[in-house]
Amino acid sequence: MNSIKELLIRHDRELGGLSFRSLASKHGIPASTIHKMLSKKQAEEPIGDAGSSRSEQSEIALLKTQLRKEQLKNELLNNMLDIASKELGVDIRKKSGTRRSK
DSSP states (O other): OOOOHHHHHHHHHHOOOOOOOOOHHTTTTTTHHHHHHHHHHHHHSOOOOTTHHHHHHHHHHHHHHHHHHHHHHHHHHHHHHHHHHHHHOOOOOOOOOOOOOO
């Protein structure tokens, strides 16, 4: 599976909260394939030390999920700004070192 499709599926799962069945119908991929793909990806990312308690591991997993959501949101907003800048022909980001108008 290509990485863009995988990113879209992960985005829909994490931010949209879509079920495996919903993801399957939306992207035209069997739910079992999506489940295996997301489970494999999660298994590659270690959750914590082997000596950590289950509550610490779940808290770490929750924080990682929140961080990933914020990273995706930041990437989305930056892409929106880039597209708007190209379409409008004006740089709409604030430039560093600018002074407030009086």
